[in-house]
Amino acid sequence: MKGKILEFNEESRKGVISGDDGKRYALDISEWKGATIPRAGNKIDFSANGENAEAVYADANMTNGASKKIAAALFAFFLGGFGAHKFYLGYNKQGVIMLVTFILGFILLGIPSMIIGIIAFIEFILYLVKSDEDFEQTYVVGNKPWF
Structure with a gap:
């Protein structure tokens, strides 16, 4: 079962x-x-x-936290401003917030876009420094969308 x-x-x-x-x-x-x-x-x-x-x-079909961790970190680093890592982890609302803020932020001299980029970079670092088990417990099982 x-x-x-x-x-x-x-x-x-x-x-x-x-x-x-x-x-x-x-x-x-x-x-x-x-x-x-x-x-x-x-x-x-x-x-x-x-x-x-x-x-x-x-369960052999269970998603491995380590593979999600590396992929999420790479998405945060390369496409973090667009919220790609949020979408990948299943946090669609937060992904949309990051995407819209990043795109519309250029209207306000790019300041909101830079802030979103900084947030994505911080999340990239946090993803890398957490152990595989901590990452899985925090972001996959625990559903913690920010930091």
């Missing part, structure tokens, strides 16, 4: 999974088959045994 980890406590080494069937299942670290510690938001594949999850694997 497919599902998603809702929460995982590293101290108790237990968590909760939301299955695609709408039910919740208990996750124990002894059933985790992945190389890294499970994190909230991870998409998974598991077997249900009553209210417990068994043989829990990270």
Whole structure:
């Protein structure tokens, strides 16, 4: 069965999974088959045994945060003024704000466009300095659209 980890406590080494069937299942670290510690938001594949999850694997189709991180950073660097990195990460409203401000900013002597360019460059740096896990938790799972 497919599902998603809702929460995982590293101290108790237990968590909760939301299955695609709408039910919740208990996750124990002894059933985790992945190389890294499970994190909230991870998409998974598991077997249900009553209210417990068994043989829990990270979903092979899950988007890798590292690949999103590099692509988002490159979009922020080369096309950041147009909000391309925002669109790539799924933040369409923020992407439109950046795009419109950048394009219409030239009417006001380019000052708003320069500010948008600076914001995009700051986001480029932030994307690069975050670890892959932090990036994924902050921007992919956590849906934090700005900085």
